[in-house]
Amino acid sequence: MRHLLTILLGIWLALPGRAEEALRLAVPDVLETSGFAQYLVPRFVLKTGVRITRVGEAEPAEMRFVTGDRALFEGVGQRWGLAHEGDPRAERFADWLRSEIGRKTIESFTAPDGRAFVAVKPGAVTPVALSYAGDRAAGERLSLQLCGRCHVINESNRMNGMGATPSFAVLRALTDWDDRFATFHLRNPHPSFTQIAEVTEPFDPSLPPPIVPLEMTQADLEAILAYVSGLDPADLGAPLHVQ
Known part of the structure; x- marks a missing residue:
C-alpha cells in the first residue's frame, strides 16, 4: 500500500x-x-x-x-x-x-x-541524472542583466565585458563548468557583493558591499545554469589545466 x-x-x-x-x-x-x-x-x-x-x-x-x-x-x-x-x-x-x-x-x-x-561509501552507487531544467530564455536575460557587467555573455555584449574576466563560452569549456556556475557565490570576488535568497547570509551592516549588490534567487541561478548548458564551449585548443 x-x-x-x-x-x-x-x-x-x-x-x-x-x-x-x-x-x-x-x-x-x-x-x-x-x-x-x-x-x-x-x-x-x-x-x-x-x-x-x-x-x-x-x-x-x-x-x-x-x-x-x-x-x-x-x-x-x-x-x-x-x-x-x-x-x-x-x-x-x-x-x-x-x-x-x-x-x-x-x-x-x-x-x-x-x-x-x-x-560513507555505499554498497552500490545509484547514478543520478543531471537536469538543467531552468528557463533558458530567462537565463540569457538574467545572465546579461546580472553578469554582463563583468563577463561577455554572448555576441550581444561582447564589447562590454571586463578584460580580466573569462567569457561564458570560455567558462563553458571547462570540465567543471557546472560546479563553477552553481558555486560562483562562494568564489572570489563574488561573496563580497552577491546575495542569493535562502542561500547566502545577509551582508554585515558594518561591511557594505564594495559595488552595487548582485541579488538573485535560486530559480534565477537555475535559469542561468540552463542557459549556459546550451552554449557552445569556446575552442581553447589543448586541454586546460586549471587550479
Missing part, C-alpha cells in the same frame, strides 16, 4: 501546471552552524532541479538529517543519515548523497574549524 501511495504521489507531483512546493529539510543546529547544509543543498538543487528549503531541526519537515546506523556521511563528530517518509524527491536526495558526485560534494566541504566531512 505504501509503495502504491509513493507512486501516486510521484504522478501527482509531475502533473503539468502544478507549482511544486519546496521540500523541507530539517537540519540539526550543529550541521547548520558548521555551514555544511548551506554548502550542500544548493549544489543538489542546481544539479537536479528539486527544490529544498532548510528549516530548524524541531520544525515540521518532509526529511531530516539524523544520527544513526544508516549513515551517509560523517562530520562534526557524528555519523549522519537522512530520514524521510518516502517522498520521491527525498529519495532522490538520498540517492544523490550516495552517488559519486554527491560523495565528492560532501568531501569537498571543510568546516570553519578545519574539520572535514567524509562520505
Whole structure:
C-alpha cells in the first residue's frame, strides 16, 4: 500500500501546471552552524532541479538529517543519515548523497574549524541524472542583466565585458563548468557583493558591499545554469589545466 501511495504521489507531483512546493529539510543546529547544509543543498538543487528549503531541526519537515546506523556521511563528530517518509524527491536526495558526485560534494566541504566531512561509501552507487531544467530564455536575460557587467555573455555584449574576466563560452569549456556556475557565490570576488535568497547570509551592516549588490534567487541561478548548458564551449585548443 505504501509503495502504491509513493507512486501516486510521484504522478501527482509531475502533473503539468502544478507549482511544486519546496521540500523541507530539517537540519540539526550543529550541521547548520558548521555551514555544511548551506554548502550542500544548493549544489543538489542546481544539479537536479528539486527544490529544498532548510528549516530548524524541531520544525515540521518532509526529511531530516539524523544520527544513526544508516549513515551517509560523517562530520562534526557524528555519523549522519537522512530520514524521510518516502517522498520521491527525498529519495532522490538520498540517492544523490550516495552517488559519486554527491560523495565528492560532501568531501569537498571543510568546516570553519578545519574539520572535514567524509562520505560513507555505499554498497552500490545509484547514478543520478543531471537536469538543467531552468528557463533558458530567462537565463540569457538574467545572465546579461546580472553578469554582463563583468563577463561577455554572448555576441550581444561582447564589447562590454571586463578584460580580466573569462567569457561564458570560455567558462563553458571547462570540465567543471557546472560546479563553477552553481558555486560562483562562494568564489572570489563574488561573496563580497552577491546575495542569493535562502542561500547566502545577509551582508554585515558594518561591511557594505564594495559595488552595487548582485541579488538573485535560486530559480534565477537555475535559469542561468540552463542557459549556459546550451552554449557552445569556446575552442581553447589543448586541454586546460586549471587550479
